[in-house]
Amino acid sequence: MRCFTVLGPSQTGKSTLVEKLGALEGAPRKSISPYGLNLTEFSFGNEAWCALDAPGGSEALVHAQHALLASDACILCVSPAPEEAVLAAPYLRVIEASGTPCILFVNRMDEPRGRLRDVISALQDYAGHTLLLRQIPIREGDKIVGSCDLISERAWRYREGQTSALIAIPESATEREHEARTELLEHLSEFDDWLLEELIEDREPPSDALYAISTRVLKENRIIPVLIGSASHGNGMMRLMKALRHEAPPVDALRERLAGTGNIDQARLSAVSFHAYHRQNIGKTVLVRALGAGLKQGVSLGGSSLGAIQDSANGKSGPAVAPVPGTVFATVKSDHLPVPALLSPEAAFPAPDWTAPPTPMLERILVPGSERDENKLSETLAKLLEADRGLKVAQEEGTGSQMVSIQGPVHLRDLCRTLSDVFHIAVTDRQPNPIYRETISKPAEVHYRHRKQTGGAGQFADVKLTIHPNGRGQGFSFAETVKGGVVPRNYIPAVEAGAREAMDKGPLGFEVIDVGVTLTDGQHHSVDSSEHAFRSASKMGVRQALSEGAAVLMQPVFRSEIHIPSVYSGSLVQIVSSLKGQVLGFDRDETAKGWDIFRALIPGGALDELARALRSATQGIGYFSKTFDHFEELYGKEADAIVRAHGTQRAEH
Ligand SMILES: Nc1nc2c(ncn2[C@@H]2O[C@H](COP(=O)(O)OP(=O)(O)O)[C@@H](O)[C@H]2O)c(=O)[nH]1
Ligand SMILES: [Mg+2]
Secondary structure, three states, X not given: OEEEEEEOOOOOOHHHHHHHHHOOOOOOEEOOOOOOOEEEEEEEOOEEEEEEEOOOOHHHHHHHHHHHOOOOEXXXXXXXXXXXXXXXXXXXXXXXXXXXXXXXXXXXXOOOOOOHHHHHHHHHOOOOOEEEEOEEEEEEOOEEEEEEEOOOOEEEEEEOOEEEEEEOOOHHHHHHHHHHHHHHHHHHHOOOHHHHHHHHOOOOOOHHHHHHHXXXXXXXXXXXXXXXXXXXXOEOHHHHHHHHHHHOOOHHHHHHHHHOOOOOOHHHOOEEEEEEEEEOOOEEEEEEEEOOOOXXXXXXXXXXXXXXEEOOOOOOXXXXXXXXXXXXXXXXXXXXXXXXXXXXXXXXXXXXXXXXOOOOOEEEEEEEOOHHHXXXXXXXXXXXXXXXXXXXXXXXXXXXXXXXXXXOHHHHHHHHHHHHHOOOOOEEEEOOXXXXXXXXXXXXXXXXXXXXXXXXXXEEEEEEEEXXXXXXXXXXXXXXXXXXXXXXXXXXXXXXXXXHHHOOOOOOOOOEOOEEEEEEEEEOXXXXXXXXXXXHHHHHHHHHHHHHOOEEEEEEEEEEEEEEEHHHHHHHHHHHHHOOOEEEEEEEOOOOOOEEEEEEEEEHHHHHHHHHHHHHHOOOOOEEEEEEEEEEXXXXXXXXXXXXXXXXXXXXX
């Protein structure tokens, strides 16, 4: 079985394309995977094919990445509008990082929105590989009525719902054809000395030799050939499928490519797991592509025995055909298989780095509908984590609630739907509480006496303490300048412990940071003093001093790396400054053509807004990662509102 992925921006006609390719020679069989990837199996040219239809939208990028793990080649499906080229940038990025041979398909040619060469040159801004036109459109007035193949120099007139008819190259297209063909040959000759020679000698190379060269350069992933058509009208489908049939490399090439990442020895690589989903009563279903021979139910794969093998298209127990190299199959009761992973019989190895999902940009607290749901939730999330690498789970500081980090709103919706439909857990979600701290802005002094007379032994401790602001990031410090043993040595650690305890919550209600405490004087009693008494005295004393030290709210500041196509770079400074952030610098991304990386400091409370602003400014393409950097003072109305809200929340608890 040969396998390819169709990926690209939303609404470019990917699903239509898969449907039409699948129906070229008989009826395709479609999968039932509820979220993410759709799988279609069909036959073409006496071979079994599997097309993986990855949904568009940057939140679903991770599905496309995983699909590429199982694919011999891919089709990047785009619209014929130059201004929409940037939407293809994230896909070009993952395709090139993965090393998967790619055919660019410009779809929707029935409604051209610009010149094809402008579309290609706009897309070229985001591709490290040369995009090489293999066909040109034939126009009649402002309509495209057919295409001309630049290698065979044959022209075809599109016919609705039928295969195209061979025609002579129309007069009006000959000049453009000649120009485009010359360009194609020149590019191909960069990879072929024989062709170069032929061109220099001004000889006409035969088309079968040219097909052979283009097959090789696609297999070697040197260029990205460009084909055109219209999926909904069935135009260009046969040409595209034939290109795949002749030019997509065999499964051995995928095996070599995956082993080439160094994670696993090629000889031991027997399969790759690339997608998983949960079904009610059936459990986890894992999609696997066989890369080696001998797989069947019960054999060892990934370190444990392979569960029941199912037909990947209909999810039912499959016909008893054992998977051969290339077969895509589903398996249940194979819960030990991580997804995605490179699998040898004995162990599972990490998928290559390029499959790493984009950093989740959205954090939400999941609020279970009932107590029963609460117990099930964390266990279920742990299960879902195994099959969804775009998801991260943590506990919210302070409340211990379940916090999920997700790709975006669509991902959140799918997650909640899986929880309710498959696991019957009802959840709502809320924004997490940002993590605040407080400190003091001036020194204070306190004299505190702890004295109690209860029953027999009393408690006595007397301390004089000063507190002062420490430098940012210095944290808590403790010193003592006691003279003459007025506070005996053995009680001083208790004084320090009490002071530390007082840092748990300051007058604003938050943990206190960056404060130094000094014990300057005190008194003790030979019978009634104890560690406990000094600890209490110190804690109460420091609390009192803190309330006199002019408390200041401290907000977390994150260092973030924002990734965007360069066309959007102009808008970023404005976005960051409107969020009271600070741009630290920006560079071209050396690993992805046409992308820039901004480094900026962003206040924690503005991260959600950054995600929103970035989405709307970059059509959903830009993304960022973040790491906590430091706490910094926050004054004024904004701070007051946070303190007030925190106070109400505490009162409610
Ligand atoms: N005009 C035109 N419409 C198309 C073409 N291919 C798909 N469509 C339409 O575009 C819409 C989105 O198609 P779909 O295949 O769902 O896109 P996807 O989001 O990329 O999977 C549907 O209404 C299709 O009928 C095409 O070649 N020309
Ligand atoms: Mg679709």
